[in-house]
Amino acid sequence: MADWSASGESPEYLFWVGCAGSFDDRQKKVTRAFCEILQKVGITFAVLGKEEACTGDPARRAGNEFLFQMQANANVQVLNMYGVKKIITTCPHCFNTLKNEYPALGGNYEVIHHSQLLATLIQEGKIKSNGTSEEIAYHDSCYLGRANGVYEAPREIILGLQKELKELKSCKTNGLCCGAGGAQVFKEPEAGAIDMQVRRANEIVESGAKKVAIGCPFCMVMLQDGLNKTGKEKEIQLIDLAELVQQTM
Numbered sequence: 001m002a003d004w005s006a007s008g009e010s011p012e013y014l015f016w017v018g019c020a021g022s023f024d025d026r027q028k029k030v031t032r033a034f035c036e037i038l039q040k041v042g043i044t045f046a047v048l049g050k051e052e053a054c055t056g057d058p059a060r061r062a063g064n065e066f067l068f069q070m071q072a073n074a075n076v077q078v079l080n081m082y083g084v085k086k087i088i089t090t091c092p093h094c095f096n097t098l099k100n101e102y103p104a105l106g107g108n109y110e111v112i113h114h115s116q117l118l119a120t121l122i123q124e125g126k127i128k129s130n131g132t133s134e135e136i137a138y139h140d141s142c143y144l145g146r147a148n149g150v151y152e153a154p155r156e157i158i159l160g161l162q163k164e165l166k167e168l169k170s171c172k173t174n175g176l177c178c179g180a181g182g183a184q185v186f187k188e189p190e191a192g193a194i195d196m197q198v199r200r201a202n203e204i205v206e207s208g209a210k211k212v213a214i215g216c217p218f219c220m221v222m223l224q225d226g227l228n229k230t231g232k233e234k235e236i237q238l239i240d241l242a243e244l245v246q247q248t249m
Helices: 002-007 017-024 027-040 058-059 065-081 092-101 114-123 152-160 196-207 219-232 241-248
Strands: 013-016 087-088 111-114 133-138 164-167 211-214 236-242
Touching: 002 058, 002 196, 013 027, 027 058, 027 114, 027 219, 027 236, 027 241, 058 092, 087 092, 087 114, 092 133, 111 114, 114 152, 114 241, 152 164, 152 211, 152 241, 164 196, 196 219, 211 219, 211 241, 219 236, 236 241
Parallel strands: 013 087, 087 111, 133 164, 133 211, 211 236
Antiparallel strands: none
């Protein structure tokens, strides 16, 4: 973003990479896939690079409001300095925080989840399917679905790529959490009858789906762990929506 600013120009979007997209080995692949898509369709975008810090979502969910305020205010200052108007992110947690919680701190932006942009690009004919038909299940992420009402865009992607959409038992408004929300991803679960990610993984196994599309790095981590615990990790593939789109281009 600093380079764009120095040239006196502005990209169409600021791509908020997020902590997982920057540092988690699995999510780095999603980051690369999404960037390649944007480049192929000719959408201009920039990243903050080292100027990007955590949105503060984990800190606020864990109860450290002071740390959240510090992180969020620092980010708002940087974003406003560059005159950012549109932000796109592959993480529903970043999406929710930037969209719904930053306005109270002076950060007012149009925030878009990558599933929304990808669905639009498919509708506009800028992304076309290679015609390979397969059955794809979709896992609703809490911070995308129930928190922000984004249910159709991910499904439009799957159907727009001429895939067969398979709904899981718990879906849409009755979706089942992967167990990572509320900063739970950073700690061991409390004692109970069954770990949440295992319960969700069992639903996936029972559905018979062999490929599950996801739009959240937290869900990717938790569901992969759940499948590992059920011993089905080699039979069922988890794939981000961006990777699914990239494979057809």
